[in-house]
Amino acid sequence: MKKVFLYLLTGSMLLLAACDKRMATADNQPEIINPGTNPGGKNPLPDKPVKAGVQGIVSDENGNPLSGAQVACGGILTTTDTHGAFIIPEVTLQEAAGVITIKKSGYFDGIRTISVTGAGKLQYIQVQLLPKKAAGVFDAATGGNITASNAQFIFVPNQVLNANNQPYKGKVTLLYAPINPEHPDFADIMPGDLRAIDINNAIVGLKSYGMMALELQGENGEKLHLDGTNNVTFKLDIPATLQAGAPATIPLWHFDEAIGLWREEGSAQKIGNSYVGTVKHFSFWNVDAKFPVVKFKAVFQDDKGVPYPNIKVTITRSQEISSSYGFTDEAGMVSGDIPSHEELTITIEDKCKDIIFTRKIGPFSTDANIGKITIARGLQLTLALHGKIISCSGAPVKTGVVNISVEGISYRAPIINGNYNVAAPRCSNNNAVEVIINAVDEGANKMSTIRQQLAPGDYTRDMQACNNIQPGEIKLLLEGKAYEFNTISDSIRFRTSNDSSTRYQITFSKAQPSLNKGSWVFYTIGLGSNNYSTLNLNVDGVAYYGSLNTEVTATGGPGEYLEGSLFGNVYNYSTQAQVPISGSFRIRIE
Incomplete structure (x- = not known):
């Protein structure tokens, strides 16, 4: 399950709007410098399709698993289970930018963009959905001002349309969710992977100074939209730790859900400790500085050569307090885009959120593959399984795979000379859970499945694959x-x-x-x-x-x-x- 390495630069976002005497009003709107727009230009990424798998965990704003969320990817639909887990074993994706969309009533859509790491590889993602909360109500005919937790919005008269593109008559509710770049789960919350298309149609990385999700709703719960002609003026607080170095003018970016990338569209001005700008349509919006990127790869394994799957990898810029996050795949690999020409620090967290590895890397002027990195395994932090798999005749299985499922997430390891070795990351305070172990003899088309309650630790489980596998x-x-x-x-x-x-x-x-x-x-x-x-x-x-x-x-x-x-x-x-x-x-x- 190869997982794109997302370069996500973090900061912080104030929960209360700053008191700035220069706040824009409907009668005193600021002049906005527009460096150019690319609202729907050509996607510069290659459109090569590839068949791969996708699995992951979906949670709510408190980190609790969300069951019954609909997951859409490459035309395939599935739903999350009681653990918030889902899996799509095979689907056709765009190799450079595969898009997975998660929907749940009462929440803004969760969207993740991945760089598919190879045909047949099972990708891993984590997505945290944001609840749709009312920031305020205004009359569509007269417009109005809305003050949210960390932002303000100015609507002009008659700029809201219904589904038939006719002026809406009645009260309009602004549904709003701030996306805090300093949040520890920022990588799970924000849409895409912070790759973007700038006004020169080039792929760049983004450093976020604030992000927001916006939607308009009518009196009967119907979805409304802006007319695309008149501006909505917004004021967004700059994160406290980023205020001193915040650029005077910064590009605005909207999220293009069709291709899973951010697009540069307009700019915002720094006024006091806030950014002020205008937008003509609602979606996810982002105020970000851009930087050039190179591709990066690394593989993490334990001292026995067993991959570290689904563990968190963080990269921090030497001159920033901001960091990036990604997750290893089933082979322990992490890959994606990172800043070029900068010294970086790479750290690894276990499932208890303790750092188990750190190292300086870079700077890189070209694509970088730093190879395999070995980290000694703590047995209390993994559920490790190994053993022998024999055929119906008692001979070692020559070609096959062992699959294990832990709380809805799948892990797998090849059978080599009748032996397998697989580990699932856990935390030392995890209780015993049901683990499903499935051994498959691919040469004989046979299998065997057992269920056991297991806590973190090291276990030997030998199995005989002797049941017929029938095609569905x-x-x-x-x-x-x-x-x-x-x-x-x-x-x-x-x-x-x-x-x-x-x-x-x-x-x-x-x-x-x-x-x-x-x-x-x-x-x-x-x-x-x-x-x-x-x-x-x-x-x-x-x-x-x-x-x-x-x-x-x-x-x-x-x-x-x-x-x-x-x-x-x-x-x-x-x-x-x-x-x-x-x-x-x-x-x-x-």
């Missing part, structure tokens, strides 16, 4: 045409959710053509008939939706199979008619 499949008959999805050539994924209405979700998609895909929600997977389920389907460019009856003939726990048949009617969005659908399914439960 979904067969559908729709409007006289047959469609088939299987785990040999396509993607089928079973997930458990803790949403109040959704209990199980299956996502499936064809490798080719990419338009053929679907999302299927089950409310029960018990044996019997009339098990209610809903299906969203897109085949041959036509979208369908409907509620289905199912006959479940086989079920079980993780590693076993959900089998049965389905029938019912679905709505054809193209013809606006109800059409019959039937089929069968065999899906491995995870």
